Amino acid sequence: MRIAVCPGSFDPVTNGHIDVFARAAAVADQVIVAVLINKTKSSLFTVQERIEMLQEVVAPLDNVVVDSFYGLLVDYCRTHDVQAIVKGLRAVSDFDYELQMAQMNYRLAGVETLFVSTNPLYSYLSSSLVKEVAAHGGSVDGLLPQSVLGRLTDKLAENPSA
Numbered sequence: 001m002r003i004a005v006c007p008g009s010f011d012p013v014t015n016g017h018i019d020v021f022a023r024a025a026a027v028a029d030q031v032i033v034a035v036l037i038n039k040t041k042s043s044l045f046t047v048q049e050r051i052e053m054l055q056e057v058v059a060p061l062d063n064v065v066v067d068s069f070y071g072l073l074v075d076y077c078r079t080h081d082v083q084a085i086v087k088g089l090r091a092v093s094d095f096d097y098e099l100q101m102a103q104m105n106y107r108l109a110g111v112e113t114l115f116v117s118t119n120p121l122y123s124y125l126s127s128s129l130v131k132e133v134a135a136h137g138g139s140v141d142g143l144l145p146q147s148v149l150g151r152l153t154d155k156l157a158e159n160p161s162a
Contacts, residue, residue: 004028004084004114007073009036010050011043012152014130014144016122018057020088023116025061032080033058037070044131044155057145074109085113090123 004024010017010033024031035050045053051066058064069076073085085105087098095115102113118125125143134140134152141149 001029001081002027002084003030003032003080003082004086005032005034005073005077005080005082006086007034007036007069007076009038009041009043009127010054011045011127012050012130012144012148013054013057014122014125014127014148015142016088016090016118016125018145019119019122020086020116021058021064022061024086024114025064028084028086029063031061031064031086032082033064033066034073034076035066035068036073037068039070044159045151049151053148053151056147072108074105074111077105077111078109082111085111086116087113088116088118090118090125 004027006021006024008017021031021033033054035047035054037047047068051068054066058066076082077085085102087102089095089098098113098115105111105113130140130143131152135156140152144152
């Protein structure tokens with residue numbers, strides 16, 4: 001069985017992320033969307049909230065599951081028999097960073113990294129940008145699933161300084 005992982009913070013998940021998950025699901029037997037638990041980074045949504053949102057949006061993809069991890073991604077890959085890491089690339093600047101990570105992951109554990117060029121519809125899209133625009137009252141409709149948009153709106157109403 002070919003297992004791939006799509007790692008990230010997904011704070012929140014965007015339509016660009018979902019596009020990468022679906023494309024990975026088309027070439028792997030199983031895809032794990034793995035939420036990174038980063039205790040040093042301040043997130044808008046809790047890990048559990050992000051997992052719940054991801055489970056909702058990947059439900060139509062039969063071979064995609066959601067999990068979380070802490071520490072090195074390659075350790076997670078070894079533990080879960082993951083053969084490939086799938087990363088979406090929006091721009092050349094993404095490639096510079098991701099190539100270094102891919103080479104290190106291969107050196108540490110022999111895990112391949114597969115790069116998926118982002119759908120041009122989402123090439124500018126990031127969770128950080130979505131949060132910033134939404135926090136300042138801009139419309140992010142169509143950039144993330146409606147269920148996630150609702151949660152983002154509610155979260156920003158609870159915490160206007162986010």
